[in-house]
Amino acid sequence: xxxxxxxxxxxLFVPVTIxxxxxxxxxxxxxxxxxxxxxxxxxxxxGKLFLINIAMGIVTGIVxxxxxxxxxxxxSRFVGDVFGAPLAFEALVAFxxxxxxxxxxxxxxxxxxxGLHLACIWLVAFGTMASAYFILAANAFxxxxxxxxxxETAGRAELTDFGAVLTNPVAxxxxxxxxxxxxxxxxxxxxxxxxxxxxxxxxLDVHRPAMRLGILTTIxxxxxxxxxxxxxxxxxTATQPMKxxxxxxxxxxxxxxxxxxxxxxxxxxxxGTPIIEIPGLLSFLATGSFNGEVQGxxxxxxxxxxxxxxxEYVPYIPLTYWSFRAMIGFGMLxxxxxxxxxxxxxxxxxxxxxxxxxxxxxxxxxxFLANSAGWIFTEMGRQPWVVFSLYQTSEAVSPRVxxxxxxxxxxxxxxxxxxxxxxxxxxxxxxxxxxxxxEEGAMATSSPSxxxxxxxxxxx
Amino acid sequence: xxxxxxxxxxxxxxxxxxxxxxxxDFGVGIxxxxxxxxxxxxxxxxxxxxxxxxxxxxxxxxxxxxxxxxFPHWYASLFSGFYMLFFAILVGLIIxxxxxxxxxxxxxxxxxxxxxxxxxxxxxxxxxxxxxxVANLVRGVPLDANFDYTGSIWGLxxxxxxxxGLTTLxxxxxxxxxxxxxxxxxxxxxxxxxxxxxxxxxxxxxxLAFLLWxxxxxxxxxxxxxxxxAVLALAAGLVLDYKDRSGWAFAATALTIGxxxxxxxxxxxxxxxxxxxxxxxxxxxxxxxATQKTLGIMSWAAVVFLPVILLxxxxxxxxxxxxxxxxxIPVA
Numbered sequence: 033x034x035x036x037x038x039x040x041x042x043x044l045f046v047p048v049t050i051x052x053x054x055x056x057x058x059x060x061x062x063x064x065x066x067x068x069x070x071x072x073x074x075x076x077x078x079g080k081l082f083l084i085n086i087a088m089g090i091v092t093g094i095v096x097x098x099x100x101x102x103x104x105x106x107x108s109r110f111v112g113d114v115f116g117a118p119l120a121f122e123a124l125v126a127f128x129x130x131x132x133x134x135x136x137x138x139x140x141x142x143x144x145x146x147g148l149h150l151a152c153i154w155l156v157a158f159g160t161m162a163s164a165y166f167i168l169a170a171n172a173f174x175x176x177x178x179x180x181x182x183x184e185t186a187g188r189a190e191l192t193d194f195g196a197v198l199t200n201p202v203a204x205x206x207x208x209x210x211x212x213x214x215x216x217x218x219x220x221x222x223x224x225x226x227x228x229x230x231x232x233x234x235x236l237d238v239h240r241p242a243m244r245l246g247i248l249t250t251i252x253x254x255x256x257x258x259x260x261x262x263x264x265x266x267x268x269t270a271t272q273p274m275k276x277x278x279x280x281x282x283x284x285x286x287x288x289x290x291x292x293x294x295x296x297x298x299x300x301x302x303x304g305t306p307i308i309e310i311p312g313l314l315s316f317l318a319t320g321s322f323n324g325e326v327q328g329x330x331x332x333x334x335x336x337x338x339x340x341x342x343x344e345y346v347p348y349i350p351l352t353y354w355s356f357r358a359m360i361g362f363g364m365l366x367x368x369x370x371x372x373x374x375x376x377x378x379x380x381x382x383x384x385x386x387x388x389x390x391x392x393x394x395x396x397x398x399x400f401l402a403n404s405a406g407w408i409f410t411e412m413g414r415q416p417w418v419v420f421s422l423y424q425t426s427e428a429v430s431p432r433v434x435x436x437x438x439x440x441x442x443x444x445x446x447x448x449x450x451x452x453x454x455x456x457x458x459x460x461x462x463x464x465x466x467x468x469x470x471e472e473g474a475m476a477t478s479s480p481s482x483x484x485x486x487x488x489x490x491x492x
Numbered sequence: 493x494x495x496x497x498x499x500x501x502x503x504x505x506x507x508x509x510x511x512x513x514x515x516x517d518f519g520v521g522i523x524x525x526x527x528x529x530x531x532x533x534x535x536x537x538x539x540x541x542x543x544x545x546x547x548x549x550x551x552x553x554x555x556x557x558x559x560x561x562x563f564p565h566w567y568a569s570l571f572s573g574f575y576m577l578f579f580a581i582l583v584g585l586i587i588x589x590x591x592x593x594x595x596x597x598x599x600x601x602x603x604x605x606x607x608x609x610x611x612x613x614x615x616x617x618x619x620x621x622x623x624x625x626v627a628n629l630v631r632g633v634p635l636d637a638n639f640d641y642t643g644s645i646w647g648l649x650x651x652x653x654x655x656x657g658l659t660t661l662x663x664x665x666x667x668x669x670x671x672x673x674x675x676x677x678x679x680x681x682x683x684x685x686x687x688x689x690x691x692x693x694x695x696x697x698x699x700l701a702f703l704l705w706x707x708x709x710x711x712x713x714x715x716x717x718x719x720x721x722a723v724l725a726l727a728a729g730l731v732l733d734y735k736d737r738s739g740w741a742f743a744a745t746a747l748t749i750g751x752x753x754x755x756x757x758x759x760x761x762x763x764x765x766x767x768x769x770x771x772x773x774x775x776x777x778x779x780x781x782a783t784q785k786t787l788g789i790m791s792w793a794a795v796v797f798l799p800v801i802l803l804x805x806x807x808x809x810x811x812x813x814x815x816x817x818x819x820x821i822p823v824a
Binding site: 124 | 558567796801816
């Protein structure tokens, strides 16, 4: 539970960080190649918003690294030989890179040659993506364990093929899905913040290119999400058919299985009444053919009981069913918003209706909901397993850590995170509203200088 | 060399590097309310570590990740057993990290005062608790046959561990004072020097007591040499700082922290977490380790990436080598 909350919370900030680091890097590159001051001002503006966000991503990330040992010691003992390596790689390859060069980028405006300074933000952007890859490789082992061998005497999974762990089909499918989600998220945030300034008709020379970039990123991210989601769906059906069945609350094995958009009533397989159904769509998502066979929850549960012994192997269906829909629905809303904004702002147009921008801005919430829902779906859809087919969640916890200890830390982390979330959001909104620095200010702090009396270009 | 030996050494190096690097930035945070008389001075202090604190912190994340991969049992026992200690460290690091980034983004006195408190608390608590963690590590704790800690949080707050906490707290503060003396100018540097002297003298008492206790209770030949080195370096630091040789003084406390930390890991070897209840349940570098396969892959990664990391982190210190002058802090 604590892991769930801290992870979802961490993952609120991560996609924005991945996406924004890339957008800031692009804006700064545009400035370096075109020398237009509007791009520099946009870089400074978005750079600041990016920093507010990455600070939260970093501090919540440390918690993730230690939490496996604190709360899931039995799990750590069981999988450490396989699971620890990608995490260690992440620290060595990615985390050092981001954390070191973000500091250089923040403080280096007047200390480095412009090309070198630009390279720093690209290294940060690359680091965040590499980070995501290793984390997803580790997570993919939980979804679809590969490259290991069970050692009965030692009571643990042991690594046999690290290449297989890193090229786990689930990781290969989930990585693009996550990166596209990050683009969609960052793109939507850029559209919303730029939209605020469009509404007030301020600094349009700075916000128009950013807006265009944001729309483009959102749409590319959205298309990418559909394609990668499709391949992830097929990988998931092959590796965890129960999760696919749970996504649809499909109890009986079905050919030409429909996909319901909404369902009224209970989802226990007895009285559910789908409102809108698209015939064959689930089969298509799962197998690539509209007539493909999709295994149902009841049959899978029976199979698993034969394989793994008596027990219930069904996740909590309402949660998987609705989170799967929330993920897709909110993601599609975000794309739709980007397309609409693009249409109404094409070739220098400005939408007049006074509700246009407020609605567009509120749509920035949708990718966050979609991301959280997606993460909840992929983790809850695996239950009762923590490592699919190998290890159940109930065995994974730290056996000697008492309930009061967990409660104290859970409440503690939740309170700290809540306060910080409010602070971060308010800061973000304040700086988003304040807009970019003026041209003079932006230029003054962006060139190397040896003048010993000049104020520092940046100081905390 | 055995791969388990190599990885024990690497993890010891990562923790030692972490204590040396984050040691001074904890120290700066601890001295913030003491030395920073007004907002500009406090900002100057924060900006001495501004570009590097985050990179310093990754050392411990890497140490944690390496421990997970190379010694899963060590990682699992340590982090679940010392649960509340790590909870305190994590909360400290969280509020501290956000304080750096957010403090300068508000403009009321109340905003800054609150973040200053976060910075101070977020530095004091981990600086103390890391000492408690390290002391308990070498002292050992009761473990059951599954290597799980059977005691409570109170068992971790024993006299030896509290002395360890006091040692790291004061040592990091002194280290921070020398660092500020090195990296600032004028009145601020001068007061950092004078405070550094007083702190250094005060630090000598717990450092001597803790290291002596460690040597008598757990030590061996190697740890003795390192402990002597740590004590000599601390004395040298005191003299050097007094004589205004701030760079060398800082190097001396870095050596003190480095050899004290190395001494503790030498005293720990060949165990990684001794059991005080039944010696058969002690975690050693052998029974806690991952497979040769995993260790081999990890070793290649370390051989390739560690030198690169050292190179670029060293480069960042070079880029930001100039002293931070209170006068150069932008007003806005």
